[in-house]
Amino acid sequence: MKTLKFKFYQHKRNRYLKLTINAAGVIYNHCIALHKRYYRIWGKHLNCADLQKHISKLRKRNKFWQLVGSQAVQDICQRIEKAYQMFFKHNKKGVRPPNFKKVKKYKSFTLKQAGYKFFSGNRIKIGSKVYQFWDSQPIEGKVKTITVKRTPLGEMFLLVVVDNSNHAEIKSETKNGYEIEKRIKLSVGRTDLGCQQISESVLPCSSSVSTGKIAGFDFGIKTFLTCSEGFSIQSPQFFKQALNDVKKASRSLSKKRKGSNNWEKARKHLARQHEKVVNRRRDWFWKLAHQLTDLFDVLCFETLNLKGMQRLWGRKIGDLAFGEFIEILKWVSLKKGKLIVFIDQWYPSSKTCFHCGHVLKKLELNIREWRCPSCSSVNGRDENASLNIKRVGASTLELDGIRQVFAATVV
Known part of the structure; x- marks a missing residue:
């Protein structure tokens, strides 16, 4: 469809x-x-x-x-x-x-x-x-x-x-208690604990070139996406950029008599400001989704509690619009024949040391970097989480040489 x-x-x-x-x-x-x-x-x-x-x-x-x-x-x-x-x-x-x-x-x-x-x-x-x-x-x-x-x-x-009759049918099967949509076949050559390279990909409904790579991504408030391959992506925060224009248009509307011609003009002007924000954000999401799916064949993400995040951070989460980006990325990956893996919501990706597997009992949100008490390695919060997300996603797909860590959902 x-x-x-x-x-x-x-x-x-x-x-x-x-x-x-x-x-x-x-x-x-x-x-x-x-x-x-x-x-x-x-x-x-x-x-x-x-x-x-x-x-x-x-x-x-x-x-x-x-x-x-x-x-x-x-x-x-x-x-x-x-x-x-x-x-x-x-x-x-x-x-x-x-x-x-x-x-x-x-x-x-x-x-x-x-x-x-x-x-x-x-x-x-x-x-x-x-x-x-x-x-x-x-x-x-x-x-x-x-x-x-x-x-x-x-x-x-x-x-x-x-x-769309040209689109290949996707068959789902249940394995180890979670659902996998069979769209591509993967085999992997293991290089070390956290780095996998897919050596063969069969993409029957893909219109893009197969890269044979897998990556993990961690969503964040300060950084929109942190990739396990060593780069991060900042959100332009379009609503924050247009906030002054929105406030000005809203004040102008509040001064007009409701139902008058001037009120209708002011209402449309305010709606136009919001529409600009939505269009700019969606355009950026589509371009980012195409860039990521061109770079990687398998993209691993954490499952987010968007309602809980909205209650905590309010307008900030609405401006970042994680849910909208995920829906766009799902569509682009389906079109190109790529895989998206969502790990369990309660997996402690930030608190787990990627090098030795030690799990901290507590990690405050303001702590951006911490030292592992077991192996003494220094872990950046978002970078460490993205590496753990990548490992869990690879283990869910049962790639060669990778032991399953935690169940995830593949879409």
């Missing part, structure tokens, strides 16, 4: 798409209200099929709701059902049930098998209207779904999910 993103031409006809999104938001809120009322009266969860039947009856009587296609209504009901199932399954972990949303902030609607038709000349028919979009890339493969999305700036985008 692959998602292609296109921007709609600016046209007065786009107001029908915006009206459809607003109608989808009204239907979404009505479904949430029905769920809450049903539980309050009967003490049970409302079935998704029953909800769809009820909404389809109401839709016949409400002309505004008819702007939303039946496929989009079905998708709304299914997404609400999925959100409730996640709440029932993970409510002890802090997952909350779906709640009401402001209609003006509702973002999109999705069509699956019907309700749209593509024409030549980068045009698409949605409902009874034909819209034109920027033909920035070819649509190759069978179209599975389309999503019309509205940004805070009011711009309209078309997201097309296609089934």
Whole structure:
């Protein structure tokens, strides 16, 4: 599966798409209200099929709701059902049930098998209207779904999910209690305890050159990534760079009367500042992901507790956006046929001496370098962690001459 993103031409006809999104938001809120009322009266969860039947009856009587296609209504009901199932399954972990949303902030609607038709000349028919979009890339493969999305700036985008038949299927197997996705075969020649060189790589779905190398990476607050091969990568911290502009735009918005034309201009200006930060950060992530996957065939990372880190460091973690980078790196590695290994979250990578294996009982965050009481070696906190992450990742793959240290997950 692959998602292609296109921007709609600016046209007065786009107001029908915006009206459809607003109608989808009204239907979404009505479904949430029905769920809450049903539980309050009967003490049970409302079935998704029953909800769809009820909404389809109401839709016949409400002309505004008819702007939303039946496929989009079905998708709304299914997404609400999925959100409730996640709440029932993970409510002890802090997952909350779906709640009401402001209609003006509702973002999109999705069509699956019907309700749209593509024409030549980068045009698409949605409902009874034909819209034109920027033909920035070819649509190759069978179209599975389309999503019309509205940004805070009011711009309209078309997201097309296609089934890329050229992509090789990835088979998963469970081994030693953890899951491995079989994508490449590795054999390794051991040189020393912490340095492995992959001598052969078979990359059936890779479009890049195989390097035969493996590396470990440690995420950090002061340093974005520390590599086991002796280099580190600093994050530009784009939000920190744009913080003054964001504050200025926010102050300007707070002085305007809500709902006025000047307030709307100030709101769009603030949204534009945030969008610049997001675009710059994502561009840097994509370039970094391609650079790392060009250098190494196997990349080993630690599993992060992002929610806990967000509570501790707040805006700093949001600016670094580790989770977004990991998702982009997964996609790039899948495209190039590379492997990403995630070691266990509780493995003490910083407290374990890479040279002798001694584990410290406690290591404060402000200590950036420490001496091992067992072998007297001096270990840099991040450098030592990256070397341990590399060793654990190599042992998980059972490379030649490397004993398994700790289970990890390969994606």
